Amino acid sequence: MKEHPIGIFDSGLGGLTVLKALRKALPHEHFIYFGDSANVPYGAKSKQTVTKLSCAIAAFLQEQGVKLIVVACNTASAQALPTLQKQCRVPVLGVIEPGAQKAVAMTRNHKIALLGTEGTVRSRAYEKAISRLSKKEKVFPQAAPLFVPLVEENFARQPATRLIAQHYAATLLRKKIDTVILGCTHYPVLKPLLAEIFGPSVHLVDPSDTLAAQVKSYLSTFHQARAIGKGSVRFYVSDDPTRFKRLAQQVLRAPITRVYLKKLSV
Amino acid sequence: MKEHPIGIFDSGLGGLTVLKALRKALPHEHFIYFGDSANVPYGAKSKQTVTKLSCAIAAFLQEQGVKLIVVACNTASAQALPTLQKQCRVPVLGVIEPGAQKAVAMTRNHKIALLGTEGTVRSRAYEKAISRLSKKEKVFPQAAPLFVPLVEENFARQPATRLIAQHYAATLLRKKIDTVILGCTHYPVLKPLLAEIFGPSVHLVDPSDTLAAQVKSYLSTFHQARAIGKGSVRFYVSDDPTRFKRLAQQVLRAPITRVYLKKLSV
Numbered sequence: 001m002k003e004h005p006i007g008i009f010d011s012g013l014g015g016l017t018v019l020k021a022l023r024k025a026l027p028h029e030h031f032i033y034f035g036d037s038a039n040v041p042y043g044a045k046s047k048q049t050v051t052k053l054s055c056a057i058a059a060f061l062q063e064q065g066v067k068l069i070v071v072a073c074n075t076a077s078a079q080a081l082p083t084l085q086k087q088c089r090v091p092v093l094g095v096i097e098p099g100a101q102k103a104v105a106m107t108r109n110h111k112i113a114l115l116g117t118e119g120t121v122r123s124r125a126y127e128k129a130i131s132r133l134s135k136k137e138k139v140f141p142q143a144a145p146l147f148v149p150l151v152e153e154n155f156a157r158q159p160a161t162r163l164i165a166q167h168y169a170a171t172l173l174r175k176k177i178d179t180v181i182l183g184c185t186h187y188p189v190l191k192p193l194l195a196e197i198f199g200p201s202v203h204l205v206d207p208s209d210t211l212a213a214q215v216k217s218y219l220s221t222f223h224q225a226r227a228i229g230k231g232s233v234r235f236y237v238s239d240d241p242t243r244f245k246r247l248a249q250q251v252l253r254a255p256i257t258r259v260y261l262k263k264l265s266v
Numbered sequence: 267m268k269e270h271p272i273g274i275f276d277s278g279l280g281g282l283t284v285l286k287a288l289r290k291a292l293p294h295e296h297f298i299y300f301g302d303s304a305n306v307p308y309g310a311k312s313k314q315t316v317t318k319l320s321c322a323i324a325a326f327l328q329e330q331g332v333k334l335i336v337v338a339c340n341t342a343s344a345q346a347l348p349t350l351q352k353q354c355r356v357p358v359l360g361v362i363e364p365g366a367q368k369a370v371a372m373t374r375n376h377k378i379a380l381l382g383t384e385g386t387v388r389s390r391a392y393e394k395a396i397s398r399l400s401k402k403e404k405v406f407p408q409a410a411p412l413f414v415p416l417v418e419e420n421f422a423r424q425p426a427t428r429l430i431a432q433h434y435a436a437t438l439l440r441k442k443i444d445t446v447i448l449g450c451t452h453y454p455v456l457k458p459l460l461a462e463i464f465g466p467s468v469h470l471v472d473p474s475d476t477l478a479a480q481v482k483s484y485l486s487t488f489h490q491a492r493a494i495g496k497g498s499v500r501f502y503v504s505d506d507p508t509r510f511k512r513l514a515q516q517v518l519r520a521p522i523t524r525v526y527l528k529k530l531s532v
Binding site: 038149160161167 | 310311312411412414425427433506509
């Protein structure tokens with residue numbers, strides 16, 4: 001299995017921030033990235049729909065012979081992880097658990113803010129994961145649904161995005177939180193702006209570093225790591241590979257040779 | 267057929283602005299509204315995907331016995347109308363043709379701006395429809411993809427939306443356009459703001475009034491109109507009826523008794 005690729009999926013482009021963290025931590029590994037561009041965004045979809053789509057993607061990744069599946073999407077991690085872990089033959093890791101661990105390790109005053117999509121917030125998955133780790137923490141959730149389209153439209157540095165971020169941050173700042181979970185893979189793109197708005201005393205938690213460390217530790221413990229050679233990525237999307245290629249190259253700041261089209265049958 | 271309902275569909279909530287115009291013009295008619303909430307938004311999807319979804323919805327509406335189908339979504343009208351008109355047993359009307367007619371009737375200096383989704387702009391459907399009507403007009407397209415999520419998130423009156431609208435309007439204003447087509451069913455919600463930004467000398471064209479007049483004229487010409495009695499609407503969505511009901515009541519400013527779930531099989 002060592003030589004087999006790692007599967008990673010997201011509703012669209014956001015998971016590329018997770019892919020970046022994984023490639024940095026695991027430079028020898030091969031990856032298969034699946035972006036569900038036909039069904040993006042997942043944020044406002046029902047749990048049932050998100051689960052059905054996630055299972056179809058996981059089935060495809062297993063057909064490709066992956067040794068491990070990373071659910072890069074917070075909404076899918078929050079809503080579909082238990083079902084995926086039950087149905088898949090390979091281990092499945094989500095981003096919620098790593099995000100919760102890092103937040104609990106970071107907070108000093110035990111007031112943790114969660115920025116996420118409607119689906120992630122509604123699922124209370126972060127609250128549950130945090131309370132399994134520690135009973136002392138109080139979590140303040142804030143849905144920030146406009147961040148995804150703003151990032152996808154390359155508006156991260158526009159003044160309008162600052163106003164919208166200030167709008168979402170206002171309530172959280174009044175609660176005196178000292179830690180903010182960036183509970184959606186698109187949000188790390190806004191990290192410089194959010195750092196400015198929340199100020200230097202607030203920690204911003206991007207779950208992807210902790211996730212990458214977990215994947216690394218799993219591969220090494222179970223002797224599944226590819227120890228030498230250059231890693232690679234193969235990209236699949238469920239709609240419009242040309243558009244994905246253009247935008248993904250901007251996010252990754254690196255050229256992509258090819259993006260394959262793979263329609264999902266759900 | 268007189269007693270049969272009129273089918274109308276959209277990728278989500280936006281088509282409710284078209285439904286409003288139709289109900290105003292045709293108070294005796296029954297309507298079946300289908301919102302494809304499992305696949306919203308259509309704006310950045312490929313032509314092939316939009317066509318496949320539109321055909322599945324049209325098939326469902328025909329099973330419900332509709333006498334006419336209105337494609338309220340600009341993206342679906344721009345990309346799928348010819349296929350729908352070929353495949354359906356009942357007449358199918360889109361929003362592009364009425365929008366083009368009204369814009370041509372309104373402009374004095376023959377410089378028409380088009381605000382629309384990426385898909386609508388890329389299709390050049392408005393340009394083609396306008397050039398069939400008149401060779402004198404010049405069309406300036408501007409994709410405004412953030413308007414859909416801003417409207418869906420109830421941000422229409424926020425300062426951030428003004429900044430984003432100014433950003434999209436800037437190039438068009440420099441071109442001295444005198445008419446702007448609101449080429450997406452979500453955009454009429456932003457009409458007061460856009461009227462302010464474009465100023466009193468620019469006409470804002472909402473295709474839905476002209477569309478409603480066309481539907482009325484068709485029904486009367488072919489003796490298909492329901493002449494008496496109170497009209498009604500039955501709502502179907504492909505995901506999360508509860509969420510749709512809550513948001514649709516805000517848009518329509520009227521209570522909705524029930525929203526039915528109808529999954530699409532594509």
